Every structure is written in C-alpha cells, then in structure tokens.
Amino acid sequence: MPDVAFWQGNTALAHGALLAGCNFYGGYPITPSTEIAEVMAEELPKRGGKFIQMEDEIGGIASIIGASIAGAKALTATSGPGFSLKQENLGLAYIAEVPIVVVDVMRGGPSTGLPTKTAQQDVMQARWGTHGDHATICYAPSSVQECYDLAVKAFNMAERFRQPVLILSDEVVGHMREKVTMRDPGRVEIVNRVRPSLPPEKFTPYEANPRTGVPEMASFGDGYSWHVTGLTTNDWGFPTNNAPEIEKKMLRLLSKVDRARSDVVEYEAESMDGADIVVVAYGSVGRSALRAVRDARKRGIPAGFFRPVTLWPFPGEELTKMALGAKTVLVPELNCGQMVLEVERVFRGRSEVRGISLLNGELFKPSEIGRVIEEVA
Amino acid sequence: MPSAEVFSWLRTRFMPHIWCPGCGHGIIMHALIRALVGLKKDKTQTVVASGIGCSSRMAGYIDACTLHSTHGRSLAFATGIKLHKPSLTVVDVMGDGDCSAIGGNHFIHACRRNIDITAIIMNNNIYGMTGGQASPTTPAGAWASTTPYGAIDPPFDICRLAEGAGASYVARTTIANPKQAETFIMNGIKKKGFAVIEVVTHCHTQFGRKNDRRLPLDNYNYFKAVSVPLTKAKTMTPEELAGKLVCGEFVNKDVPEYTEQYDKVIEKAQRR
Numbered sequence: 001m002p003d004v005a006f007w008q009g010n011t012a013l014a015h016g017a018l019l020a021g022c023n024f025y026g027g028y029p030i031t032p033s034t035e036i037a038e039v040m041a042e043e044l045p046k047r048g049g050k051f052i053q054m055e056d057e058i059g060g061i062a063s064i065i066g067a068s069i070a071g072a073k074a075l076t077a078t079s080g081p082g083f084s085l086k087q088e089n090l091g092l093a094y095i096a097e098v099p100i101v102v103v104d105v106m107r108g109g110p111s112t113g114l115p116t117k118t119a120q121q122d123v124m125q126a127r128w129g130t131h132g133d134h135a136t137i138c139y140a141p142s143s144v145q146e147c148y149d150l151a152v153k154a155f156n157m158a159e160r161f162r163q164p165v166l167i168l169s170d171e172v173v174g175h176m177r178e179k180v181t182m183r184d185p186g187r188v189e190i191v192n193r194v195r196p197s198l199p200p201e202k203f204t205p206y207e208a209n210p211r212t213g214v215p216e217m218a219s220f221g222d223g224y225s226w227h228v229t230g231l232t233t234n235d236w237g238f239p240t241n242n243a244p245e246i247e248k249k250m251l252r253l254l255s256k257v258d259r260a261r262s263d264v265v266e267y268e269a270e271s272m273d274g275a276d277i278v279v280v281a282y283g284s285v286g287r288s289a290l291r292a293v294r295d296a297r298k299r300g301i302p303a304g305f306f307r308p309v310t311l312w313p314f315p316g317e318e319l320t321k322m323a324l325g326a327k328t329v330l331v332p333e334l335n336c337g338q339m340v341l342e343v344e345r346v347f348r349g350r351s352e353v354r355g356i357s358l359l360n361g362e363l364f365k366p367s368e369i370g371r372v373i374e375e376v377a
Numbered sequence: 378m379p380s381a382e383v384f385s386w387l388r389t390r391f392m393p394h395i396w397c398p399g400c401g402h403g404i405i406m407h408a409l410i411r412a413l414v415g416l417k418k419d420k421t422q423t424v425v426a427s428g429i430g431c432s433s434r435m436a437g438y439i440d441a442c443t444l445h446s447t448h449g450r451s452l453a454f455a456t457g458i459k460l461h462k463p464s465l466t467v468v469d470v471m472g473d474g475d476c477s478a479i480g481g482n483h484f485i486h487a488c489r490r491n492i493d494i495t496a497i498i499m500n501n502n503i504y505g506m507t508g509g510q511a512s513p514t515t516p517a518g519a520w521a522s523t524t525p526y527g528a529i530d531p532p533f534d535i536c537r538l539a540e541g542a543g544a545s546y547v548a549r550t551t552i553a554n555p556k557q558a559e560t561f562i563m564n565g566i567k568k569k570g571f572a573v574i575e576v577v578t579h580c581h582t583q584f585g586r587k588n589d590r591r592l593p594l595d596n597y598n599y600f601k602a603v604s605v606p607l608t609k610a611k612t613m614t615p616e617e618l619a620g621k622l623v624c625g626e627f628v629n630k631d632v633p634e635y636t637e638q639y640d641k642v643i644e645k646a647q648r649r
C-alpha cells in the first residue's frame with residue numbers, strides 16, 4: 001500500500017476501521033454512507049473478515065452486536081433514517097456492554113429529508129437517541145485524514161470501555177476527496193478488549209475492574225458459557241430487581257467513560273489566547289469556521305477557533321477555560337441549534353452565546369460566518 | 378424428572394423461573410436440552426439466542442452461551458454470531474410474536490440465506506408476556522385483549538412461511554408430543570442450513586383462559602385431538618383437514634449454506 005492516498009472521507013473511514021482490526025461489517029445501504037459498506041464488502045473477505053448486507057438497519061446493528069459478542073471488532077454505517085432504526089439495539093449494546101462502532105454520515109432530515117445534501121441534525125440523537133441513560137462517546141471528523149484516524153480511535157475506545165462508539169460524519173466530509181497519510185500498522189496503537197483473567201468456573205461476567213469500571217469480556221466460543229441480556233443485571237449478568245444492584249450497575253455504566261474523561265475528550269483550538277470572539281464549530285463546519293477566524297484575525301479582529309473532535313463527551317471544561325475572557329461565543333451549525341445548547345450550558349451566562357443556523361443543505365461559506373464575527377466584533 | 382445430564386444444562390442459580398405453573402415453554406426447553414445432550418454438544422460451543430417474551434426467557438435458564446436480545450431481532454444477532462464463528466452451534470428460541478410479527482423480516486431473510494441456525498418457534502397463539510394481545514398466529518375469531526370482539530385477520534402458517542422463504546428444514550409438532558419435539562430439534566440442529574421447528578404450545582394464562590382451554594391439561598388434550606401426522610394429512614381432503622394441526626417434517630432438503638458460501642467468497646477475494 002502507498003504511504004499516501006487520495007480518498008473520499010467514507011473510503012478513508014473504512015480503511016481506518018480495517019487498520020483498527022475491524023473484521024466484521026453488517027449493514028444496510030443508505031446515501032451518503034454507502035461507500036463505507038462497499039469498501040468493507042470488497043476488503044474484508046481479502047483479510048478473512050466477514051461482510052453481510054442485512055435486511056434492514058435494525059438487523060445491521062444486531063448482526064454486529066452478535067459478532068462482537070463472538071469476539072469480532074465490528075462496524076456498521078448508516079445515515080439519518082437508518083440511525084433512527086438502530087437506536088433500540090444501540091441501547092442493548094450500552095447496557096450489555098458490547099463494543100461496536102456505529103457511523104452516521106449525516107444528511108438533512110427529518111425523515112428522508114435531503115439524501116444527497118449535508119446537515120448536522122443528528123447531534124442530539126447521537127447523545128440521547130436510544131431510550132434510557134447511558135454515556136456517549138461520539139467523534140465528529142472534519143477532514144478525510146480524520147475519518148481515517150478517528151475510525152482507529154473509535155475502535156480503541158469501544159474496546160477499552162466496552163460500549164458503542166459513534167462517529168458522526170456528514171455528507172461533505174464523507175464525500176470530499178483529500179490526501180490521507182497512511183499509518184504504519186506496526187506503529188499505530190491498537191486496543192483490544194481485556195479478556196477474562198480467571199478460568200470459566202471463577203469468572204463473573206459483569207464484575208468490573210474497580211479501577212476502570214469496565215468488566216473483562218469473554219467471547220462466545222472461547223470456553224466461557226455466559227449470559228448477555230438487555231435487562232438490567234447484577235454482576236453475574238442475571239436480571240435483577242434489587243434496588244442496590246440496579247443502582248450499582250447504572251452508576252458504573254454512566255461513570256466508566258467519565259472516569260477516564262481526559263483520555264477521551266479531544267478538540268482542536270487556534271488563536272484562543274485573548275480571543276474576544278470564539279467560534280465553536282465541528283465536522284465540516286469546522287473547516288469554514290477556521291477559515292473565517294483566520295480571515296478575521298488578518299483584519300485585526302481578536303477571534304478564536306475551537307473545534308470539539310469528541311462531540312460527546314463535550315470538551316466543555318477545556319472550552320470554557322480557554323475562552324475565559326471571551327465576550328461572544330458563536331456556534332455555527334447545520335441544524336436549528338443543537339450543540340449551541342451544550343455550549344450555553346457550559347458557559348452558564350459568562351459569555352454571550354449565539355447560534356448560527358443553516359438549514360438549506362449547503363455548507364457555510366467562510367464569509368457567512370465571517371459576517372457574523374464582524375457584526376459582534 | 379429430567380436426567381442429571383439435562384440438569385447440568387440448567388442455570389439453577391437463575392431460578393425460580395418466571396413461567397406460570399403449567400406453561401408449555403418448559404416442555405420445549407426440556408426437549409431442546411435433551412436434543413443438545415443427545416447430540417453431545419459442548420455448552421461453551423453452543424449458543425442459545427432469543428428475543429423478548431415469556432418464551433425468550435428460556436435463553437437465561439440454559440447454561441450455554443446465551444443472548445437474550447431485543448423483541449423480534451434475535452435472528453439478526455444470531456446471524457452475526459454464526460457468520461463470525463461458524464464453528465458454533467446456534468439455536469434461536471422465539472415466541473410467535475417475536476418470530477412472525479416484529480421479527481418477521483429477519484425470519485424470512487434467515488430462511489432465504491439458509492444460514493446454519495436452528496430456530497425454535499414456541500407458538501402459543503398469543504402475546505403471553507404482555508398480557509394476552511393478539512399475535513399473527515391468533516386464530517380468526519379468537520379472543521385476545523386487543524381483539525375483544527374476536528380476531529378478524531387470518532393467522533400465519535409459520536411452517537409454510539418458512540418453506541416459501543427457503544429454509545432447508547421445516548417441521549411442526551406440539552407440546553403434547555415432546556419426544557417428537559426432541560427428534561425434530563435434533564434433526565434441525567444436525568441439518569446444515571436454516572432449520573425451523575414450530576412447537577405449538579399453550580398460554581393457558583392469557584389465551585386458554587378466554588378461549589375455553591383454561592387448564593394446561595385442556596390444551597394438552599386439545600393438541601392431542603387436533604394433531605394429524607403429515608403422512609395421514611396427505612390422504613385427507615381440505616374439508617377433513619379444517620381445524621386440524623398437521624405435524625411432521627415438511628421440508629428436509631440440502632441447499633448451500635450461507636457461511637460455507639461466504640467461505641467461498643473469501644477464497645475468491647484472496648485469489649484475486
């Protein structure tokens with residue numbers, strides 16, 4: 001393989017997954033995510049992995065959860081309508097602690113919406129889409145290189161925390177072509193789930209490591225007979241109605257990512273020192289926003305740029321610390337204002353927070369963000 | 378009384394079970410475990426997947442690699458397990474609602490792919506767990522809590538559905554013939570391909586109570602009375618067969634199996 005490639009974001013994401021050790025893909029075609037399935041259909045069998053086109057997205061996520069329980073590193077990719085269908089089984093993977101990676105290449109909604117146009121309307125669905133409380137890890141790539149690199153990270157985090165990890169790409173990032181520098185497989189950090197340290201007769205499937213809050217994971221077929229269920233369970237993995245056991249399980253599930261928050265949270269920042277105006281943008285919009293901030297600086301406006309790479313957990317502490325003196329925080333989004341709610345929440349009124357919405361299926365032009373920067377400057 | 382070997386496949390730690398005394402699901406679990414014991418299966422290489430319902434709770438009671446998944450979706454989970462590790466024996470236990478209502482799409486596609494999974498459908502003609510709502514196999518005219526004036530939609534014949542969709546083994550029996558259930562389940566597991574065994578059972582609590590089969594025994598006697606072996610059914614007229622339950626092996630054929638077909642895909646991809 002050459003050291004550099006000129007790929008679409010979707011292709012890069014698929015290759016990143018393969019680099020991470022993904023050996024199972026189950027899904028259902030949908031624009032603008034389909035290229036990920038197509039690359040996996042071609043590449044997985046070459047490596048002895050498995051690809052299956054399921055009858056729908058519900059089956060797609062179910063098949064990868066099944067494969068992961070049997071030991072696979074498994075991926076599914078979809079877009080809005082399919083992401084909605086996957087929500088119930090996503091919850092099963094959260095409660096039963098099954099590592100999987102789910103990609104949503106966002107398009108405009110609701111419903112069939114804008115299949116070939118871009119949007120960022122699934123940000124809150126990624127956080128709260130499945131019913132019930134859960135901790136979310138969700139990445140938003142803004143370049144083709146990042147599609148590749150974050151796919152590896154997503155698998156690593158899924159394996160480490162034993163839970164689903166989401167990648168919210170969007171139509172622009174998924175379909176644009178850019179140069180990608182390949183990573184040397186021997187030098188990339190690859191994390192694998194911790195296997196049982198005790199023999200089958202002593203193994204308690206959901207007894208967590210007290211330090212990490214994550215239990216060791218056996219695979220079906222490797223000598224352990226254990227139970228996986230979507231019911232709330234005790235450490236034995238058996239359903240429980242006992243209040244202290246329920247609380248213990250829920251608190252552990254909700255805190256395991258938080259305990260290692262600093263290992264998970266990622267962001268990119270530029271010109272934040274002394275910035276009066278901070279632009280918070282993610283995914284494809286991060287590209288327009290960075291350009292707008294640089295242009296503003298050239299014109300002498302003290303603007304700063306902050307891009308959450310993990311949308312969830314949201315790098316709120318990092319942002320508010322860096323934007324301490326900011327007068328105004330602008331949040332341009334391709335939705336009617338979703339992440340701006342989180343930004344408002346973390347600033348608690350310390351700076352004026354203002355959303356900028358674009359809902360026409362297009363990406364922001366840098367000048368459209370630049371105009372607002374000038375307005376508030 | 379179950380044998381010691383059968384007992385060794387039970388998670389007694391999980392008990393008491395949730396089933397009503399006299400529920401037919403236990404008879405089917407016993408038949409399944411006898412089949413697994415008879416086939417000398419290894420618990421650590423045997424998967425029992427299930428969806429949601431009284432019937433699906435069975436997965437938790439069996440000491441194997443068990444997955445109690447979401448309502449109707451178990452075959453899709455089982456497909457992922459089997460495709461990733463074809464060496465595993467995979468059994469999928471479902472209710473009639475699980476299999477033919479919410480899970481109908483996964484069911485027909487598992488049949489079509491002919492993936493080597495044995496599906497056991499515990500057909501009690503009702504949604505037991507949620508309190509007696511109509512299922513796609515509730516007979517026309519029967520009472521259910523959501524058909525208080527009698528069901529008006531015609532029921533599914535699960536075996537014919539499976540046959541039409543391409544399963545390589547399809548059989549039906551009732552809980553009144555547990556020995557036959559064991560044999561059919563054994564044959565299904567031995568079959569290299571998708572096997573469907575419909576075991577007609579009862580939910581006396583939710584269905585029988587309102588449809589003149591109040592006691593488990595009433596149901597047993599009813600199944601005895603209406604069952605007709607397939608060989609005999611072939612000699613009967615449609616009029617004679619009305620209201621009867623034909624039991625036997627409807628399909629037993631050799632068709633290419635999905636995971637073996639996929640192995641050929643791997644060979645092809647690696648040759649290029």
Ligand SMILES: Cc1ncc(C[n+]2csc(CCOP(=O)(O)OP(=O)(O)O)c2C)c(N)n1
Nearest residue numbers: 429430431432448472473474475504505506
């Ligand atoms: C998505 C979803 N919808 C509805 C339910 C509620 N529910 C639980 S079990 C069940 C029906 C069970 O009937 P069946 O599959 O026939 O099994 P039985 O209880 O009769 O053995 C329903 C509707 C659910 N758990 N999940």
Ligand code: SF4
Nearest residue numbers: 396397400431505580
């Ligand atoms: S409600 Fe019906 S199906 Fe459920 S355990 Fe009781 S008898 Fe069996």
